[in-house]
Amino acid sequence: MALRYSSPTVQLSLLALTLLLTTAVRRLLNSFLMHETPNNINLTYDSYLPTSTIACVAGFASIFLVNLAGIRNILLFYSFTSIIYASSIVVVYQYDHYTFHTAANIINSLGYDISRVATLVVVLAYPSERWKARALAIFLILEYFAMTMGNIIAITDHSSERSRLHSAVAALCLACLSPLVAAAIAPTHDVVRDNGVYLIARKTTFRDEIMETIRLFKNKFMLLLLPYMFCYPFLFGVAYIPFPNIEAIVLYDVGRLIVVFTCQMLDVQWASRRTRGLVALLVTTIFCVVSAILTIVIRCIHMDLSGIKPSWSEDEILAYVMTIALNDYGPLMYATYFFAGVASSSVELYGFWVMGTLTNDLKASARFVGTFHSVMSIGGLVGIELVTEIPHHYTTSNTLTYVAFGMSLISFMVLFLVVKRITDTNDWTLGRMRNTSAPATLTPSDQSSETVAVIADVKYQHYNDA
16 A cells, blocks of 8 residues: 555655754764864863753653644754754865854754654654654664764874765755655644544643643652663763773674564564563663673772872873773773663663653653653763762772662663553553544454554544545
């Protein structure tokens, strides 16, 4: 059967193409061009604090923007911020001027985080039950692969400043195509499955969104998810082993691509959804435990620090410590970065997949995803800010790391209470309304939350090709 323009498959394809022209180009620019600027300086907007703060604010703001402004308008906004950002890169290489780039980076970071939440909402609500994890993985890989390729190019590239300028101009031309693709994305209220189920509830208001968001935080499943959202990023921030070189960054990025393994485990129909969720939870926990143990081992290694001079700055001490660690424990260090990438991507994908089992309703999904995005950012931000307040934190006590590790294990145990309630449909939270006017011709395979048992007030329309 020919694909309809309003079908989820077509809309996901348009979304993926928009991300290729925006997020992928941005990742390549950051990794390839901006890691080696003409003057080899650290750009003014390159700090964990402001980027995490923007991500946190954008996550909560996206709850309202997704449901009130719509997916297409958000992607259009992000397309234009991507053009502005790509233009700023050209200005950097052409005129060696960074003020415009600093402002453009802030604007584009905001657009990126808002569009990221919107995209995650779409890839949870649009695909069928058997494709949710794989759709999530495809979206995450678009980010990871572009970043990895940019870093690999940065390692091997010896091009001139002029050729880099040409690369920046080419990236700008690609970014200029993104608004055309984003404009072709259908409004969410027009997207409909083959069985005639619309994927958007009736229109909402700002007051309704405020009330529903407050109500969401009274939901027991959201309360049980909050520790999981916070604790692993917090552990990652507290452990804080800086990347010593670009090879370590590539290994971290390659580790994140292992998310494909997790998504296959969740989507392939070898058992019930609850069983697959429990097995994937065990595997994700193992990944995190291995990553944490390797990190703790690295931090517990005794090093001869007698060469550190009192007059050295934090950056000089860090460079000295990392040089010793790489020279003496290189393989262990690189294994630590690789498993950190495996664990971080698995935690992210699995958390979003669990939320995808809660509901197919777009509005409810936006509230879950926006909260997850913000709380993860808060966890990482709090963790890294705690340890950066400790002088020479990478050479001192691991007490905070042990505490964060214990918190993460507890959060996985709490998440188990949510996962064990998973069913093969999405009808187990936020209340349930049974459709009394569903088409009588539905096959048994259609008997899911997409048709008979649905969340909230999803509309029905039976398509008649005739």
